[in-house]
Amino acid sequence: MNNNKAIxxxxxxxxxxxxxxxxxxxxxPIYTRLLTTYEYxxxxxxxxxxxxxxxxxxxxxxxxxxxxxxxxxxxNKFEGFISTISVFSLVIPFMLGMIILVFKxxxxxxxxxxxxxxxxxxxxxxxxxxxxxxxxxxxxxQKYIFSSILTIFSTCGSVIITLILTFCMKDKxxxxxxxxxxxxxxxxxxxxxxxxxxxxxxxxxxxxxAFAISIPLLPHVLATTILGSSDKVMITKLCGNMETAMYSLxxxxxxxxxxxTASINKAWVPWxxxxxxxxxxxxxxxxxxxxLPVGAITSFGVCLFAPEIVAIxxxxxxxxxxxxMPPLILHSVCNxxxxxxxxxxxxxxxxxxxxxxxxxxLAINILMNFYFIRLFGxxxxxxxTFFSSVVNLIFHLYKIRKQKMLKVFNNRFNILLLIITVFxxxxxxxxxxxxxxxxxVIFGYVIMISLILIKYRNYIRKILKVYLPNKSGIxxxxxx
Numbered sequence: 406m407n408n409n410k411a412i413x414x415x416x417x418x419x420x421x422x423x424x425x426x427x428x429x430x431x432x433x434p435i436y437t438r439l440l441t442t443y444e445y446x447x448x449x450x451x452x453x454x455x456x457x458x459x460x461x462x463x464x465x466x467x468x469x470x471x472x473x474x475x476x477x478x479x480x481n482k483f484e485g486f487i488s489t490i491s492v493f494s495l496v497i498p499f500m501l502g503m504i505i506l507v508f509k510x511x512x513x514x515x516x517x518x519x520x521x522x523x524x525x526x527x528x529x530x531x532x533x534x535x536x537x538x539x540x541x542x543x544x545x546x547q548k549y550i551f552s553s554i555l556t557i558f559s560t561c562g563s564v565i566i567t568l569i570l571t572f573c574m575k576d577k578x579x580x581x582x583x584x585x586x587x588x589x590x591x592x593x594x595x596x597x598x599x600x601x602x603x604x605x606x607x608x609x610x611x612x613x614x615a616f617a618i619s620i621p622l623l624p625h626v627l628a629t630t631i632l633g634s635s636d637k638v639m640i641t642k643l644c645g646n647m648e649t650a651m652y653s654l655x656x657x658x659x660x661x662x663x664x665x666t667a668s669i670n671k672a673w674v675p676w677x678x679x680x681x682x683x684x685x686x687x688x689x690x691x692x693x694x695x696x697l698p699v700g701a702i703t704s705f706g707v708c709l710f711a712p713e714i715v716a717i718x719x720x721x722x723x724x725x726x727x728x729x730m731p732p733l734i735l736h737s738v739c740n741x742x743x744x745x746x747x748x749x750x751x752x753x754x755x756x757x758x759x760x761x762x763x764x765x766x767l768a769i770n771i772l773m774n775f776y777f778i779r780l781f782g783x784x785x786x787x788x789x790t791f792f793s794s795v796v797n798l799i800f801h802l803y804k805i806r807k808q809k810m811l812k813v814f815n816n817r818f819n820i821l822l823l824i825i826t827v828f829x830x831x832x833x834x835x836x837x838x839x840x841x842x843x844x845x846v847i848f849g850y851v852i853m854i855s856l857i858l859i860k861y862r863n864y865i866r867k868i869l870k871v872y873l874p875n876k877s878g879i880x881x882x883x884x885x
Contacts, residue, residue: 428564433657433718436581437650439571442722444578446646447517449653451582453634454516455526460627462498462530466490467538469618471674472754474545475682476614485606487542490615491597492607494534502527517641522582529586535593539600545675555592562588624760628767635767636786639774648783651726654719655787658711659733662704666741669696674748681752681813690815693745697819700741701826702854704734708833709843709850727837731830732787738826739794742819746801749810762800766793 437445459465467490477483505512505527513523536559543551567584574580637656641649673692680689707714711730715723750759770793777785805811836843 428560432564432567433654434720435568435571437654437719437723439577440581442647442650444646446641446649446653448578448581449637449649450517450641450646451522451526453637454518455529457627457631457634458526458530459534460623462501463494463534464497464616464619464623466494466615466619467534467541468622469615470538470541471545471678472618472751473611473614474675475678481604484604485608486611486614487538488600488604488606489608489611491535491538491600493612493615494538495531495597498527498531498534502531521579525579525582525586528590532590532593533586535597535600536589539596541671544671547675559589559592562592618754618756621757622759625756625763628760628763631767635771636774636790639771639778640783640786643775643778644783651723652729652783652786654723655711655715655726655729656733658707658714658718659730659737661707662700662734662737663740665703666700666737666744670741670744670748674751677748678752681749686813689813693814694818697742697822700738701822702857704738704826705829705833706850708734708830709847711833712837728834729784729787731834732791735827735830736787736791736794738823739791739798742823743794743798743801745814745819746798746805749805749808749813750801753808753810755804755808758804759801762797762804765800766797769793769796 436448440448469490470487473486474483477486505523509520509523513520516523516526518526536555540555543555563585566587567581570580570584571577572580637649637653640652673696677689680686708731711727712724715727715730719726747759750756770789773789773792774786777789802811802816805813833846836846
């Protein structure tokens with residue numbers, strides 16, 4: 406696998422995700438100001454249940470694409486596999502969605518949504534998954550340009566339609582919900598037509614292969630989804646929609662780190678699997694030694710500027726939620742560490758252990774939430790979420806040890822860096838109360854970033870050569 410192409414794919418995928426998510430975050434101040442805190446809490450609750458239903462009703466068949474790319478190396482077979490899971494990712498949720506509508510009153514009560522909002526939710530679940538499948542296919546093929554355009558187009562289109570509907574409709578919440586799904590659904594239907602026109606193949610073998618990967622993983626996917634949503638659902642039930650709005654805003658901001666690491670991981674997995682296949686553990690260790698510190702520095706920076714970020718995105722009424730940022734950011738950091746080890750379990754096709762780990766973490770999170778939210782208020786949810794992610798990481802370390810794959814990473818370095826990151830980020834909580842001290846920390850942070858850029862300037866130039874044209878006409882050497 407060409408390293409230059411892998412670097413380009415990873416970088417462009419990350420950039421396109423940052424642009425698309427950045428546009429979404431720029432709209433957050435508009436949403437928080439157009440909606441009351443109660444309505445914003447309803448909006449967050451809707452997104453939580455929608456995310457849960459996407460995994461539950463589609464079985465996340467797309468999760469088998471990375472391994473299928475290796476096992477179905479023949480292009481015709483791989484395209485047939487994509488065709489098969491694209492069709493069934495529409496058919497299965499449509500059938501299950503009809504069952505939900507038959508018992509609509511029960512589900513409207515459980516989800517705490519109106520009938521119109523339930524219809525919007527189910528339509529997204531049925532028609533939105535093709536976009537994810539096509540994006541994943543483009544990533545494993547390292548066709549980063551089309552994937553980047555697809556990501557940015559769907560986001561920009563959604564934002565434009567959302568803003569038009571929001572300003573035109575009296576019911577602002579419904580306008581936001583409609584706008585957030587219309588473009589995604591339309592794009593998905595167009596892509597489905599393209600996939601089926603390219604190669605319409607429906608094979609039981611491909612569906613069985615996808616289910617063999619996704620079904621053992623389904624408890625993990627559901628538990629992960631519920632883990633990210635249960636806090637908001639429980640806060641809504643135990644505290645109210647206003648507290649959910651407070652928590653949701655900071656949780657959304659913390660997703661910057663999750664988005665950053667997830668973007669890197671999606672582009673990294675094809676390269677990582679290739680290195681595992683050839684037992685090139687040295688290259689993996691070198692890459693991780695670069696990726697993890699960048700993630701740690703980014704996480705610390707987001708927490709450091711948390712008061713300004715919350716003020717811009719939410720306004721003064723969300724000011725008290727700033728202290729939630731450190732534990733939620735650390736939750737995102739721990740999740741990325743987990744992802745590194747989960748990738749190995751995917752490679753070995755031993756996905757059931759992933760589900761066990763996530764389910765245990767979910768159970769711990771829910772039990773702790775039920776007790777500590779009542780005792781300390783909605784803020785406790787941030788700390789229980791972080792603690793459950795630590796438990797999840799410990800379990801995956803144990804699983805990789807049993808699979809005799811710990812040698813893939815420099816685990817001492819990884820764990821030491823995580824401990825340092827945790828202490829550094831948590832020390833910011835008392836710093837928020839002292840503006841002079843925080844300015845001093847900001848100054849030190851800027852100096853540190855400058856020194857790092859100076860120290861590694863030659864390596865940065867080497868990476869940039871991948872993108873800059875070579876005036877001599879000689880092809881740049883691969884980064885090894």
